[in-house]
Amino acid sequence: MYKGKPCAGPDQNTDDATYWRQIQNSDRAGMEGLYVKYTQELFRLGMSIKGDRSLVKDCIQEVFLKIWQYRHTIKATDNIKLYLFKCLSNKIHKEVGKDKKRYGHLNAELGDDLHYEQETEVGNSLERRKSLMEAMDSLSARQxxxxxxxxxxxxxxxxxxxxxxINVQSVYTLAWKALANLKKRFVLIGLFLMTFLA
Structure with missing residues (x-):
């Protein structure tokens, strides 16, 4: 189901609520519209949780299949994008929890997709990019x-x-810990380089 890039088809300016009503009325255009509109964002979110392309693609597909399967009983929601993000997050965490041995750590593939924007910020230095990727990979999946x-x-x-x-306070705590870990890692890298180059 996941094709990597949105294909031509549904109007991406259509209101999400319209797509949702179409789904509830068994109109596949609604499902296709939401899929095309949000697949790229869902994929990026999925890769930030777990750097396993196949797992993320399967989970995205499963989220949409479940929505279609339960289309007659799903309730209206005022923020469909948040609903999709939450469904995907829950699905990935559930799958990861099923097999910690297989999905226990972030995949190195994450670097190419997630750190593209960071590469621009830190310049073309390969060493700095590598350090940033390692720092990000050192975070827990939730961070x-x-x-x-x-x-x-x-x-x-x-x-x-x-x-x-999770509650808002837990989000603040996770973000603070993640930033503290990144800062600490970069300070250690800086000290190492200063000592090494002195």
Missing amino acids: HEVIHLLYYENHSYEDISVIMG
Whole structure:
């Protein structure tokens, strides 16, 4: 179902509520519209939680299949994007929890997708890029997710609490710990380089 890039088709300016009503009325155009509109964002979110492309693609597909399967009983929601993000987050965490041995750590593939924007910020230095990727990969999956939602997707702390299924204070705590870990790691790298180059 996931194709990597949106294909031509549904009007991406159509109101989400219209798509939702179409889904509830068994009109596949609604499902296709939401899929095309949000697949890229969902994929980026999924990769921030778990850097396993196949797993993320499967989970996105499963979210949409479940929505279609339960289309006659799903309730209206005032923020469909948040609903989709929360469903995907829950699905990925559930899958990761099923097999910690197989999905226990973030995949190195994450670097190419998630850190593209960071590469621009830190310049073309390969060493600095590598250090940044290692620092991000050192975060827990939940810390990684909250940083992605805050700084890549520009969600509010309140929205993130809904997506991740935790209270707002926990979001603040996760974000603070993640930033503290990143800062600490970069300070250590800086001290090492100063000592090495002295």
